[in-house]
Amino acid sequence: MKILIVEDEPALRTSLVDHLQRDGYRCEQAATYAQAHEKIKLYRYDCVLVDLTLPGGNGLDLVRTLKADQSPAGVLIVSARGALDDKVTGLALGADDYLTKPFHLAELTARIQAILRRRQFQGHNELRFRALTVRPDRAQVLVGDEPVPLTRKEYELLLYFLANPNRLLTKESIAEHLWGDAADTADSFDFIYNHLKNLRRKLQEKGAPDYIRTVYGVGYELSSE
Amino acid sequence: MKLLATTTRYYLLLAALLFAAGTAALYAGLVWALRSEMEEKLVTEQGYLTPILQRTGRLPLPLGDQRVLSRRPRPAGFDDTLEFDPVGRRWEPFRQLHFPVQVKGVTYWVTLRKSLLENDSPLGVVLSVMAAVLVGLLLSLAALNRWLSGRLWQPFHQTLAALRGYExxxxxxxxxxxxxxxxxxxxxxxxxxxxxxxxxxxxxxxxxxxxxxxxxxxxxxxxxxxxxxxxxxxxxxxxxxxxxxxxxxxxxxxxxxxxxxxxxxxxxxxxxFPDAVALNLADVVTEKLALLEELVSGKELALTYDAADPLPVRMHPALAESLVVNLLQNALKHNHVGGTLSVLLRAGILEIRNSGPAPTGDPARYFERFQKQQPGSASPGLGLSIVQQVCRHYSFGLRYTFEAATGLHVLHVSTRPAAATA
Missing domain, CATH: 1.10.287 (Helix Hairpins)
Structure with missing residues (x-):
C-alpha cells in the first residue's frame, strides 16, 4: 500500500510518515503544492493525504486534479479546525474523508484503513485478529464462527482497536473517535471504561481471550501476543 | 426634557414678561392720554361756559355731563370723584374740574364732570387684543416646536438610530x-x-x-x-x-x-458562516442525542424529547450542530446522576431543561467565556459562549432561567426572527 503525504510542516510530516510506516504503508512525502502535483501526476498511490494550506497552492486543487485524472487513490483531507466550509467543499469534490488538525494518529490510521477498505474491496472484506473476524459490510463480529452481538458504540470501539493493534490508544483519542466534538464531557472516560468492560465480557463469553490491555492512567491497547 | 421644549419654555417666559410689561405700560399710557383728552375737553368747556355764565348768571343745561354751580368755595383744578348713577344704580367714576367765575362781583364755583366710563371700552379692546396676541403667540410657538422637532431634528434622530444599531x-x-x-x-x-x-x-x-x-x-x-x-x-x-x-x-x-x-x-x-440553508433542527437534535446516548443513559438521566411541528430554520449546518451539541453538553455536564433532561422543539422554539445544582453567581455571566461551574474542570468553558454567539449571529433570542420551584435550568432559544426573515 502506497500513501502520499502532502504536508508543508516538516515536523508534522515526519511524524505522519513515521506513524504510517509503522502501520506498514509505503510512504512518500511532498512539502509543496508543486511537489505534490508532480507526484500525483507521475505515480499511482492507494491513498493521498492532503493538507489544504500549502505553499504554492490550495490542497483542494490537488483533489480536483486527482478526480479529473480519475485516479483510484483514496483522498483524505487534513485541514485546520473550524474550517468547516473546506470540509463541505472537499467532500463535494470527491474526497473520501476529512480530518481536522490537530488529530490523533490512531484516528488517522483508522480513517485511512476505512478508505482503503472501501476503495479496494468495496467493503467486502474481512478483518481478522487472532480469533476475531469482523465483516465491516455487515457490521458483524465473529469469535470463531459464533457471532457476537455488539452495540453500535462497542462495535466502533472494536474497529478502532483493530485498526491499531499493538498500539496504545489514549482515552482521549477513543473518546473523540466515539463522540467526535461532543467528547468534551467530563464523564466520557467513565463511559469508555463501561463500553470496554462490556466489550471484553461479550468477547470472553464467546470464548475469546482478553486481548485488550489496560495501560494505567493513559489508555488501552489491543495486544496480539 | 427635550432641548427644543426647554428653549421654547424660555422664549415663552420672556414673551409673557414682555407682554405683561408692555400691556401695563400701554394701559397706563392710554389711561393718561384719555384723561388728558378729557381734561382738555373740560377746559374747553370752561372757556365756553365762563362768558355765558358771566352774561346770564346761569349755566346752560348739560346734555350728558354734569354741571354744578355753587357758591361754596372749592379747590380749583382737576380731581376724581364717584357719583351715584340712579339709572344704573351704581357708583360711577368721574373726572371733574372746579373753577371760580366772577358774576357781577360775586364768586361762583363751577364744577364740570365727565364720566370716565367712556374710556373703559377702548381700554378693554386694547387689552383683549393684547391678550389674544399673547395666546396666539403661545399656541403658535408650541405648534412650531412640534413641527421643528419633527422636521429639523430628523437628522439627529437618524444619527441616534444609527448609533443605537451600531455593533x-x-x-x-x-x-x-x-x-x-x-x-x-x-x-x-x-x-x-x-x-x-x-x-x-x-x-x-x-x-x-x-x-x-x-x-x-x-x-x-x-x-x-x-x-x-x-x-x-x-x-x-x-x-x-x-x-x-x-x-x-x-x-x-x-x-x-x-x-x-x-x-x-x-x-x-x-x-x-454566510451560507445558511434551511434545515430542520429536529434532525440535528435527534442525531446528536443518538451520539450522546450513552452519556445520557450513563448518568441515568430521564430523557424526554418532544419535537412537534418545528419550522425549518436558516442556518449554517455546522453552526446548527455546534448550537445543539453545546446546549446538550451543557445540560449533561451540569446535571446530576438520576436527573432529568428534556428537549422541547416547537415552531420557532428550542428549549432544553435539565436538573442540576442550583445556580451560583450571576446567570448573565454564564454566557461569558471561560466561565466554569467547577474551576478545576478540564473543559474550557466556552460552550455557552458559542451558543450565545451562534444565537447572536442569527438574531435568535436566548434566555436562561432557573425554575426554583422545580429546580430546573431552562435554556430557551427562540428562532423566530430567523424564521420570519426566511
Missing amino acids: LQRQPAALALPATPIDEFTELNQALTQMSERLAAEYRSLKEFTENAAHETQTPLAILQAKLERLLQLGARDAEMAPLLRDAYGATLRLSRLHQGLTLLSKIENGQ
Missing part, C-alpha cells in the same frame, strides 16, 4: 450617516463617522491579530500532539515517564480544545 461585531464597517443641511448635525455626523472608522480599523487589526495567532498556534499544537502520542507509545509503561507524558498529553489536548473553541467563536464573530 462593531456585526458590521465592522464605518457608520453610514445621511447628509444634513444643518451645520451642527453635519459636524456631529462627521465626528461620529470618523470615530467609527477608527474603531472599525482597530477592531479589524485586533481581529486579524487573533486570527493569525489562532492559525499559527494550530500547527505547533498538531506537532506537539503527534510527538507526544509517539512518546506515549514508547514511554507509557515506564513508571517514571508515564505520569509526565500523560499530563503533558492531557494539557496539550486541553489547549487544542480551547483553541478550537476560540477559533470557532472568532469565526462566528467574523461572519465566516
